[in-house]
Amino acid sequence: MINAIKRILIVLIGVILQFGFSILIRLFFYKYLGLITILYSIISVLIVLWILKESTRLSSDLPWIILILIFPIFGTILLITLGKNYSKNKLQKSIVKHEKEYSTLLKQDEKIQKEIEDKNLDNIKYLLNRTNHFVSTNNDITYYKFGELFYTELLKELKKAEKFIFMEYFIINEGIMWNGIFELLKTKAKEGVDIRIMYDDMGSIAMLSTNFYKELEKYNIKCIPFNKVSPFKGIFMNNRDHRKMTIIDGKVAFSGGVNISDEYININSTLGVWKDNGIKIVGDAIWNLTVMFLSLWNANTLEDKDISKFKYEFKETKNNGYVIPYGVSPLHKDLIGEDVYINMINSAKNYVYIMTPYLIIDTDMVNTLCRAAKRGIDVRIIVPGIPDKKLVYTETSSFFKVLHDSGVKIYKYEKGFVHSKVFLSDDIRSVVGTINMDYRSLYLHFENGIYMENVDAIKDIYNDFKETFKDSKLLTDKDVKTGPLKSIWQAVLRLFAPLL
Numbered sequence: 001m002i003n004a005i006k007r008i009l010i011v012l013i014g015v016i017l018q019f020g021f022s023i024l025i026r027l028f029f030y031k032y033l034g035l036i037t038i039l040y041s042i043i044s045v046l047i048v049l050w051i052l053k054e055s056t057r058l059s060s061d062l063p064w065i066i067l068i069l070i071f072p073i074f075g076t077i078l079l080i081t082l083g084k085n086y087s088k089n090k091l092q093k094s095i096v097k098h099e100k101e102y103s104t105l106l107k108q109d110e111k112i113q114k115e116i117e118d119k120n121l122d123n124i125k126y127l128l129n130r131t132n133h134f135v136s137t138n139n140d141i142t143y144y145k146f147g148e149l150f151y152t153e154l155l156k157e158l159k160k161a162e163k164f165i166f167m168e169y170f171i172i173n174e175g176i177m178w179n180g181i182f183e184l185l186k187t188k189a190k191e192g193v194d195i196r197i198m199y200d201d202m203g204s205i206a207m208l209s210t211n212f213y214k215e216l217e218k219y220n221i222k223c224i225p226f227n228k229v230s231p232f233k234g235i236f237m238n239n240r241d242h243r244k245m246t247i248i249d250g251k252v253a254f255s256g257g258v259n260i261s262d263e264y265i266n267i268n269s270t271l272g273v274w275k276d277n278g279i280k281i282v283g284d285a286i287w288n289l290t291v292m293f294l295s296l297w298n299a300n301t302l303e304d305k306d307i308s309k310f311k312y313e314f315k316e317t318k319n320n321g322y323v324i325p326y327g328v329s330p331l332h333k334d335l336i337g338e339d340v341y342i343n344m345i346n347s348a349k350n351y352v353y354i355m356t357p358y359l360i361i362d363t364d365m366v367n368t369l370c371r372a373a374k375r376g377i378d379v380r381i382i383v384p385g386i387p388d389k390k391l392v393y394t395e396t397s398s399f400f401k402v403l404h405d406s407g408v409k410i411y412k413y414e415k416g417f418v419h420s421k422v423f424l425s426d427d428i429r430s431v432v433g434t435i436n437m438d439y440r441s442l443y444l445h446f447e448n449g450i451y452m453e454n455v456d457a458i459k460d461i462y463n464d465f466k467e468t469f470k471d472s473k474l475l476t477d478k479d480v481k482t483g484p485l486k487s488i489w490q491a492v493l494r495l496f497a498p499l500l
Contacts, residue, residue, distance in 0.1 A: 044072040063494070091227065092239075094299040096331055102291045103132035105308060112137060116322070123343045123429060127324050127451060130334050133291075135324040138317050139283030141457040143432065145464040147258040148265040150278025151177060157252050157280075158184045164194040164310065166247040166293045170240065170434070172199045173207040173261035175268075181260065189220040198297060199260075200241040201225035207261070224300050239330045241296065242445040244434050245289050250312030253286040255279050255325070255450055256432055257419050264419070271386045272416025275355075275468065279432045279450060279457075281323070287311050288325040292448060295327075321455035328435060328447035337435040338442045340451060341423055342368045348425040351378035353465045355420040358438035359383055359396040360494075365437070366402060373407035382465075382472055385412040391493065392438075398490030400480040410480070411472035418468075422461060429453045430461050 048065050108128065112135060116124050124135055144150040158165065158181065165188060172178060189195050197216065199208075204225075209215075213223035226241040246254040256278035263269040264276055281289070294307045328337040345352050345368050352372060359381065361369075373379045381403070387393030400410050421441075423431040433449030435441050452458060482490065 044069055047072070091299060092331055095296060095329075098295045098299045099132065099329075102295055102307065105311075106132050106134050106288065106291060108134040109136070112322075121322070121453065123340070123347060123451070124322055124324060124453060126339065126343055127326055127336075130336060130339070131326045133288045133324055133326045135322050136284035137319050137322060138314055139281055139285045139320055139323045139455075140318070141320070141323065141452065141455050142280040143457045143460040143464070144256070144278040144280070145460070145467075146266065147274065147276040147278065150254065150256060150258050150276075150280075151180075151265045153280060154246060154254055154278075155180060155184065157248050157254075158188070158246075161188050161193050161248050162191075163249045164196070164247075165249075166196050166245075166290070166297075167260075168198045168241065168243050168245050168293050168296070169260050170200045170203040170242045170244060171207065171259035171261050172197075172204050172212075173259075175262040177262050177265050177267070178260050185221055186219045195221045196293075196297060197221060197223045198226050198241070198293070198300075199223075201228045202240050203242070203259075205229055224297065226296065226300070238444055240440075240445050242434050242441060243292070243327075243448045245293060245448060247286060247290050247293060250286055250290060250310055251282065253281045253289045255281075255289065255434070255448060257421050257434060269416065271384075271388055273413075274417055274419060275413055275415070276419045277355075277422060277432060277464070281325070281450070283318070283320075283323070284314055285323040285325050285450075289448070292325070292327045296446070321458075322453040323450065323455060325448060325450045328441075328445070328449065330444050330446065335442055337447055337449065338362075338365060340431060340449065341365070341435075341437070344423050344425050344429060344431065345369060345372050345377075345379070347429075348372060348377050350426050351380070353422075353424045353462075354379075354381045354437070355418055355422045355465070355468070356381065356437040357384055357388070357417070357419050357421070358392055358436050358441075359399050360392070360438040361399060362439075362442075366399065369403055369408050370406035373403075378409070379407070380409045380411060380465075380469070382411045382413055382418055382468055384417045385414045385472070386416050388417055394490060395493040397480075398482075398487075398494060400475060401482065404475060404477070404480045410475040411469060412475065413468065413472045415471050422465075424458070424461050424465060427458060427462060430455075430458050432461070 047068050051061050051064055051068075113128075116128070116135065127133065128135060142153070144153065165185065185195055185197075197213075204212075213225050216223040227239070244255055244257065244259060257276045258264045258278050263271070263274050266274050290310050291307070294304060294310070298304050298307070326336065326340075342365065369379055369381075383396060384393070387396075404410055421431075421433055421435055421437075430452050431449050432452070433447065435447045435449050441447055
């Protein structure tokens with residue numbers, strides 16, 4: 001809510017400045033109105049040309065171009081405050097520095113590298129070429145189809161912690177879920193376990209007191225509110241830490257869509273059944289997540305000179321498919337989150353199943369989904385039956401008709417709200433993580449995903465989809481049809497997609 005209010009305030013300031021400047025010109029500089037109009041237009045065109053030159057996803061930049069051409073001051077203010085990062089502040093530079101420094105610790109096993117080349121596993125090769133993370137085969141993966149199942153296992157593993165617990169979440173909210181975790185953390189802190197918690201300050205601002213991190217420090221629990229809310233931080237306030245992970249002793253790690261708040265485990269949910277997921281990793285892939293966490297942690301604190309001490313060496317070797325946890329960052333040029341999804345759709349031979357709470361996508365993703373359906377791929381997308389944000393859902397529904405008309409099957413989860421972010425194709429490959437199919441996840445946030453290929457847990461993900469389809473309604477021609485007024489409203493909302 002606070003995040004939305006802040007964005008609305010920025011828009012209002014932009015509108016006031018836009019019209020205030022126009023009135024000022026007419027009152028005091030009316031003699032030079034023609035010249036000012038020409039300069040106004042030249043500046044707008046130059047900004048648009050700059051956007052075009054830098055653009056790698058023109059459809060996502062089109063709203064900025066339209067806004068700037070129509071309202072140069074208003075549009076430019078929005079671009080600077082809510083758009084991409086064209087410059088970096090001190091924290092951003094520190095994040096990039098630590099990611100580069102730690103990348104030397106993420107070494108790819110040469111035997112596995114050769115296997116990937118020999119089998120021509122293109123999706124994995126993309127991740128290896130475009131990220132610093134490595135792929136491993138020595139892992140056990142467990143998939144949890146609901147948050148409450150994930151939570152039960154999380155508590156069990158927290159009790160076993162001996163050396164360290166790292167937790168990074170977009171939302172921490174006080175309640176039954178947090179209280180259960182907090183009691184264990186206090187006990188572990190007394191035992192000397194190194195406990196570090198990082199939460200997104202904007203994501204949790206309506207739920208936690210401003211002194212929350214100081215309260216935890218009283219129990220010897222280290223805590224950082226990531227990118228602390230400040231009216232003077234400008235652009236970076238729009239780049240939030242949407243990642244979700246827990247790492248325990250380097251031996252076990254958790255991720256998925258679940259935040260630390262009661263509704264995620266179906267306690268006091270106001271949106272019916274809260275459909276979410278979690279994933280547990282035991283194996284070499286944990287090191288990717290550990291380095292991801294420590295990159296952000298030490299960018300803030302400069303606490304660790306040597307992070308290799310947090311790596312656990314697994315003795316037993318397995319061959320349970322390929323696993324590569326990877327990070328998504330707004331500080332990188334590549335749109336890793338979207339590219340991985342597009343690669344999965346393009347490589348599908350039989351089907352692609354998707355669960356997502358939001359569907360606010362650019363033309364690259366729209367065309368990829370439509371082309372896949374047109375070539376006979378069974379493309380299915382599950383969205384919420386009860387949305388959490390009505391305005392965002394109106395924009396989500398604006399994509400239904402074009403996808404449906406191309407053969408993509410859209411399902412509404414009738415029991416409640418879908419918060420899962422899961423891709424599955426051909427019983428072979430899957431992504432589970434934090435990356436929504438919306439502008440903010442794909443362009444603006446720090447995210448994480450876990451790509452899996454030929455992993456045993458994929459059959460559990462498949463079964464989860466099959467069960468969820470039964471609890472969902474397949475939309476018909478009538479369901480996706482919209483009237484002229486609603487269509488215009490949806491088009492307007494698309495123009496302001498970066499603000500939603």
